Amino acid sequence: MTNRVLIVDALSAGTGQRRSSRDSIGCGPRAVAGVLENNDIPCQIHRVEEILEKRAILRKFDHAAISAMTMDLPAVTKFVKLWYGSRTHGRLLIGGPISADPLSLIELNPDVIVIGEGEATLEELVTKGFLDKYVELSEVRGVAYPAGGKIVTTKPRDFIPSKALSDDYRPSTTRIIDYRAYQASKVYVEVTRGCSNFRRTNLRLEDGRQCSDCGNCDADDPAARMNCPEDIPPGCGFCSVPGTWGPPRSRTTEVIVEEVRELLDLGVHRIVLESPGFLDFMRGNEPLTDPCYPPANLNAIRDLLERLNALPQVTNKTAHIAIENMKACLFTEDVAKTLVDSMMSSSPNIGLETGSEKHLRDIGKCGSPGDVISAVRIATKYGMNPFVYFIYGLPGEDEETITESIEVMREVSKAGAERIILYGFRPLPGSAFEKYPESSTKDELGLLLRQEADKINREKKDNYLGKILRGIAAEPSWVRHGYTMVNPLEEGPLMTVPGGYSPGTLLDVRVSKVLSSGLVAGEVVQPDNGT
Incomplete structure (x- = not known):
């Protein structure tokens, strides 16, 4: 039997068709491919x-490895039915954020569920011959597997050290070509893994657990912050990142630059430096469990960005490198100046979640609304286009927090925020709020936030009317026959233009109409028409 592995990218697929993040290619499936390639196992990535x-x-394949999130269970279920209906043998592995709740996967009857960080676990499985023969899974850390109608979970695996992340586990770059329209997509390259916010919610959890004010979350000893006597997961209550991936570990500048270089040489135009908090890059000593101190390591950031900006495709402006997630409490004038001096145009993504300072503390969030407003002002001053994130339906939300959130939405908009991004709360396995009910679009409080965010975003899109933006043709429009969807090369909205263009074609688009809070229409113009 051969060992051709199908890597199934089900991330953001939901029920089977991605409605959002259509232009994004995450790190996970390429990380899986990297482990397989390093062990001479042929593989290929396909969207579910x-x-x-x-x-x-x-x-074409003998085995399947699925990468998915919790929300993607319906799509994963559809794939598994197809998989088992088409064969009588071959391994089925499931990993990614969906693995945080192994019990939810019992009916899928996978051969193994890889929990948390997957590279070291996957490598142990393949080197032990799991694809070919019986392996005693109880001896493998960091997995779950069905046995006797139940799910057995082994002891958790230690977090992968920073050095090993750079030296031993490199994501595949060659497999980027497996993705349709990869030339027009945002391709994420991991810079750091894990989150530095080891504060915790003080709200009472659904199972009765509650903060006992032990002081560990604010301890001077960074290791003490990792321990909670009440066993409350660390970080913002709605987020599972610090509990699943641990404190931040940075990859070396050399491996990041090499990965980006290889991707650009293969035709990628848009790179996003992936990190739960980019300003954690090479910041402080491990374990880094204070989200706001010490300040960002500007020397390390400057060196990384200068090397990336020296790549030919970046120099000649046929490729763009973006930074997204940044913590407001670390975003200072010096940070903004460093980014601008490094010729890094950016839309800092700043999570606020709620405009209520008390609510922020209650959910375990670091910083304050004032920090976010200040960060937006600084970013705008230096020519950046910050996005600010809110969540409706969070535990602890009430009329007062909604009123404060609307006020802060307006303040960050006046301060220069390019866009307000509003999500509905979803309970994630492994997070403190995993047992709380999901938000509802019918909720009146959430509706107030959605209406305000939509109003602000539409007004912002009006600023693009008449402007010429450079973009990359992505795919035919689903709703407008004869039109092509165009992703912005640098900063800007999603665009739609008349005509058919091949994925990856660079276009200059004059914006003519605002279609929604997230989409504009335009026409293609020649580069010499004033661009």
Whole structure:
């Protein structure tokens, strides 16, 4: 039997078709491919929707490894039914954030569930011959597997050290070509893994657990912050990152630059430096469990960005490198100046979640609304286009917190925020709020936030009317026949233009109409028409 592995990218697929993040290619599937390639195992990545549309793809492979999030369980279920219906043998592995709740996967009957960080666990499995023969899974840390109608979970695996992340586990770059329209997509390259916010919610959890004010979350000893006598997961109550991935570990500048170079040489135009908090890059000593101190390591950031900006495709402006997530409490004038001096145009993504300072503390969030307003002002002063994130339906939300959130939305908009991004709360396995009910679009308080965010975003899009933006053709429009969707090369909105263009084609688009809070229409113009 051969060992051709199908890597199924089900991330953000939901019920089987991605409605959001259509232009994003995450790190996880390429990380899986990197481990397999390092062990001389042939593999290929396919989006789950491609497989559901074209089942014949399955005939080319002997085993399947699925990468998915909790929200993607319906799509994963559809794939698994196809998989088992097409064969009588071959391993089925499931990993990614969906693995945080192994019990939810019991009916899928996978051969193994890889929990948390996957590279070291996957490597142990393949080196022990898991694809070919019986392996005693109880001896492998960091997995779960069905046995006797139940799910057995082994002891957790230690977090992968920083050095090993750079030296031993490198994501595949060659497999980027497996993605349709990869040339027009945002391709994420991991810079740091893990989150430095080891504060915790003080709200009473659904199972009765509650903060006992032990003081560990604010302890001077960074290791003490990792321990909670009440066993409350660390970080913001809605987030599972610090509990699943641990404190931040940085990859070396050399491996990041090499990965970006290889991707650009393969035709990628848009790179995003992936990190739960980019300003944690090479910041402080491990374990880094204070989200706001010490300040950002500007020397390390400057060196990384200067090397990236020296790459030919970045120099000649046919490729763009973006930074997204940044903590407001670390975003200072010096940080902004460093980014600008490094010629890094950016839309800092700043999570606020709620405009209520008390509510922020209650959910375990670091910083304050004032920190976010200050960060937006600084970013705007230096020519950046910050996005600010809010969440409706959070535990602890009430009329007062909604009123404060609307006020702060208006303040960050006046301060220069390019866009307000509003999400509905979803309970994530492994987070403190995993047992709380999901938000509802019918909730009146959430509706107030959505209306305000939509109003602000539409007004911001009006500023693009008449402007010429450079973009990359992505795919045909789903709703406008004869039109092409165009992703912005640098900063800007999603665009739609008349005509058919091949994925990856660079276009200059004059914006003519605002279609929604997230989409504009325009027409393609020649580069010499004033661009």
